[in-house]
Amino acid sequence: MSLRIGNYTAFYVAEPFNPSRLGANATRDFLYYNLIKAWSASDASFNFRDSHALTYNVRDGSDWETTLKPRLRARIRASKNVLFILSSVTVNSRALREEIDYAINDQSLPVIVIYPEFTTKESLLSNGGISQRIRNLWANVPVFRDSVHKVPTLHVPWAKDLIKLALNDTDLMNGSGALPIQYFYKV
Template sequence: MAYRNGNYSAFYVKEPFNESNLGASATKDFVYYNLLRAWKAQDSTFPFIDSHGKTYNVRDGSDWEKTLKPRLHERLRNSKNIILFLSSITKNSRALREEINYGIGTLGLPVIVVYPEYSEKSDIINCNSKTIKQQIKNLWGNLPTFRDSMDKVPTIHIPNKKSLIRNALNDKDFMINSKCSAGTYFYTC
């Protein structure tokens, strides 16, 4: 059995991949993944363990069935959770569907949902009613496979704020071996 200590980052990359030298790195949501990596490089106590760094890299033009899909599965099997970057530009891509279907449906990984276009808890939730705002729920429709399966695992919904991401990464309720009950969670105002 794999040692499941990594954090699997899932984000939208336009298909077909950008043919520039930057490839997937040129896409906007990839920047947020790189921000996690930069925070870790800058601060060794930042609790991000990159599951993508546990296997060798693949090229943008790699074969889906023979290389890309098996690599996604291997990385997910080595992970304790999924960090999903969900924004207004997120599209229902083949890779994201596979990551969510396999990560949630097969492995039961908890999901930390980061909304990169929002920076405060009050952007995500209504502080008075303690409910997730409709503008956030509308984003779930960008990735129907996530929307339709998120009730199977614990999901925490947070803005793109380093301190809250740190809290979520350290939260045992959102790790595979100690996860809490399936449901939708958030940090209150």
């Protein structure tokens, strides 16, 4: 078994990729992923180890079954958790379904869900729990909605300090023994 040191980031990228020079960079969720990488590069205490960098890159036109899917799975197996960027533009793509399904239902990885359209702890909550607006986003990726109860899951707004805190939380790492419930930062 490989050493699980990475943070696997799942996010929506349009399929097929945008044929412009921007490619995946034209998809908003991908831009958030790039910002997380930039935070990590500029702040040594931002403990993000990018699982996508653990195996070599693939071309946008690579075959799904023989190249892309096995590469995603190898990256997930090298990860201690999943950062899932979930926004109103997130679409239930084949790759995102595969990533979430394999990470939760096969590898039992804890999930840190990051909501880029919400910027405060309060914005995620209602009546002391996760708001219906947040729960409605889960329907964008039904495999997540239907599997979220199986692993520890932390819901975090788009706030660098809270994402940094989540990345350092040992309860959100593979094998932590944390209960498979919904966690959030209290107000």
